[in-house]
Amino acid sequence: MNAPPTSVPQLLKPQEVDTYTDTRDLLAHAKRDAVRRKYHDWLIVDVDAHHVETVSWKEIITYIEDPVVREQAIHFQNDRINAPPYGLSGDLGLRYQSVGGRIPHQDGQREPVTDTDVHRDVTLTRRAMEALAIDYMVVFPTPMLMLGMHPQPEMEVWLGNAYNRWLADKLLSADDRIKSLIYLPFNTPEEAERTVEAFDDVSGVIGYCITSTRYKPVHHNHYMRLYRMIEERGKPLAFHAGYHWQDPSLATINRFLGMHALGFVWSNMIHATNWIINGIPERFPKLKPIWIESGLAWVPFLMQRLDDQYLMRPSEAPQLRRLPSEYMREHCWYTTQPMETTNLKALAVTLEMINAETQLLFASDWPHYDFDLPGEIIDLPFLSEQAKRNILGLNAARIFGLDTRIRKTV
Numbered sequence: 001m002n003a004p005p006t007s008v009p010q011l012l013k014p015q016e017v018d019t020y021t022d023t024r025d026l027l028a029h030a031k032r033d034a035v036r037r038k039y040h041d042w043l044i045v046d047v048d049a050h051h052v053e054t055v056s057w058k059e060i061i062t063y064i065e066d067p068v069v070r071e072q073a074i075h076f077q078n079d080r081i082n083a084p085p086y087g088l089s090g091d092l093g094l095r096y097q098s099v100g101g102r103i104p105h106q107d108g109q110r111e112p113v114t115d116t117d118v119h120r121d122v123t124l125t126r127r128a129m130e131a132l133a134i135d136y137m138v139v140f141p142t143p144m145l146m147l148g149m150h151p152q153p154e155m156e157v158w159l160g161n162a163y164n165r166w167l168a169d170k171l172l173s174a175d176d177r178i179k180s181l182i183y184l185p186f187n188t189p190e191e192a193e194r195t196v197e198a199f200d201d202v203s204g205v206i207g208y209c210i211t212s213t214r215y216k217p218v219h220h221n222h223y224m225r226l227y228r229m230i231e232e233r234g235k236p237l238a239f240h241a242g243y244h245w246q247d248p249s250l251a252t253i254n255r256f257l258g259m260h261a262l263g264f265v266w267s268n269m270i271h272a273t274n275w276i277i278n279g280i281p282e283r284f285p286k287l288k289p290i291w292i293e294s295g296l297a298w299v300p301f302l303m304q305r306l307d308d309q310y311l312m313r314p315s316e317a318p319q320l321r322r323l324p325s326e327y328m329r330e331h332c333w334y335t336t337q338p339m340e341t342t343n344l345k346a347l348a349v350t351l352e353m354i355n356a357e358t359q360l361l362f363a364s365d366w367p368h369y370d371f372d373l374p375g376e377i378i379d380l381p382f383l384s385e386q387a388k389r390n391i392l393g394l395n396a397a398r399i400f401g402l403d404t405r406i407r408k409t410v
Contacts, residue, residue, distance in 0.1 A: 019110045023124055023367075026105055027131030033375050034133035043393035043404050044374050045136045047335050048240070048292050048363035049128065051121050052108050053141040053163060057085040059170070063162035087159050088143055089150045093243055093263070096256035103369040119170040125178055128366050133374060135393065135406045138179045139171065140209070145242045148214030153187040160185045161195060172204030177406065181209040181238045181290075189222045196229050206400040207235040207290075212267035213242035219278035227284050236288040236333070236399055241268045268294040269302055272328070276306060279319025281331040288399060290333040293365060297340045300353050303328050329355050333399060335363035336391070337372050348382045357387040361396050 017026065024031075034040045053060065061073035073086040084090075098106040113120040121139075129137050144163060147156050160183040171178050182199045184192040199205045208230055210218075230237050243263025245251065250266065253259050268291045275281075275289060291299075306324035310317055320327075334354055341347060354360060365371045377383070377391050397404045 018104045019108045020112065021105065022111050023109070023127035024131055026367075027128065030373050031131045031133075033373055034131075037375055037378050039374055039378055039392070040133045042133075042374075042389060043397065043406070044132075044134050045138075045362065045393045045396035045400075045402065046129075046132065046134045046364045046366070047138050047290070047361040047396055048140060048337060049125070049134075049137045049366045050140050050142045050368060051125065052143075054085045054088070054143055055108060055110065056119075056121065056166070056170075060159075060162055060166045061086055063165040063169075064158050065161065066158055069158050085143065087150075087155050089146060089155075090143065091146045091149075091242075091244060093245055093256055093259055094143065094146075097369060099369065105367050106369045109367060118174045122171055122174045122178065125171070126175065129177065132364060132366065134364070136177050136179055136396070136402055138181060138206070139167075140181070140240060141183070144183065145211045145240060146213060146244070147183075148187060148211045148216075148242075149244055149246075150187075153185075156187050157185040157191045161191075161198075164195065164199060168199070168202050168204065172202070176204065179204050179206045179400070179402075181205075181207040181236070181240075184208050184210050184226075186210045186214060186223075187216055189226055192223075193226050193229060196226065196233070200233060205235075206402070207238060209238045209240055211242060212239045212271055213244045213263075214267075217274055218271045219274045219280060224283070227280070227287055231284045231287040234286070234401075236290050238290040238292050239268055239271055240292045241265070241294045243267070265294050265298045268292075269298050272302060272332070273306065276324045276327050277310070277317045277320070279317065281327045282319045282321065285331075288333060289331070290335065290361065290399075292335045292363065293337060294334075295338050295340050296334060296336070296350050296354065296360075297346070299328065299334060300350050303353060325353075329353065329359070333359050333361055333395075335361045336377065337363040337365040338370050339372065339376060341376070344380075344382070347380070351380075351383070356383075357390050358395060360391045361399070362392045 058077050061077060064070035064073055076086045077083055098104060109124055113123045115123050125137055125139060141163060147160060150156050164182050167180055172180055182205050184195055186192050196208060241264040243259050245259055250259065250263055272291060303325035310324050362374060362377060374392055377388050
């Protein structure tokens, strides 16, 4: 293992930070933390990190398959000054992420990059990995996580697959430490199946992703062929949470704080409920679902609530052979971020209930405003060292089939 770094970038004052600040300076404290806690030599897999794909939107749209749509997109971006990303449907909440501009790196990563040998997003990802002591980083888009609510289902297909091809071409091919759970255009099942087939053997693709903010029922029969295809390939299926302020059940919330607290939980809680009570784990016992960026506090609630109702109405879930909580504990995987730590007793019970030692995966959610360091896991007093090592990297290596012999660059 490489020796720990002897120097770190300058620590900046908050007022000196803007959207052009170098990632290594933004994360200087994180790098110091990794050295101080001596986890720079642990295997650490970040299962949920992000880049701002819209910064590269002029590149991405050139990968659109449909020639007419591709030409429209190119002209739209080239002929309009400061044009919004062609085809994307935004969400009101995105305007609040930076807390009125006080967390500027949330608004975009526009730092200078002089290395022209690889795409700038490769360089930015490498900078974050080095500072956070990450061995593998799974990269997700950001505004595209709202694409499941687009009023034109075909736009999700065009843009989702254009992004997938661009990502594989520019990022995944450049560094085998950068991985992806490839975007599935879930609103159109046959296109999602085509995406699985197209990216089956693409280097760096370690699974598939459904953006959870959508109204499609995950238990509908027209998805069963898709689930079988993914199960046969032995790769996991991730549900990445998001929020939708226009959802009728959430529209009365008047603060982004409330929307962020509930929205990211709500979408995955709905899908997880339908996933379990409709017997998907029984139909596809080797299919591995991962629930991403919903935190963990919702899981014990749902376990208890579903168990309670199932015991009174088992005839409505005839496929189940065990309690819903048992499927959630043994069949599902969860990511840590944003892990609720205000009550450590409650957190300890939560991790016990979800069998965290084998089912929990570390996620930083960098560069979002609420990102977590690996130290969040290191600090938990009720976990053994082996449990911490499992959560930080070994569980992910097992589920994704990653090489555990990789060495960090420091």
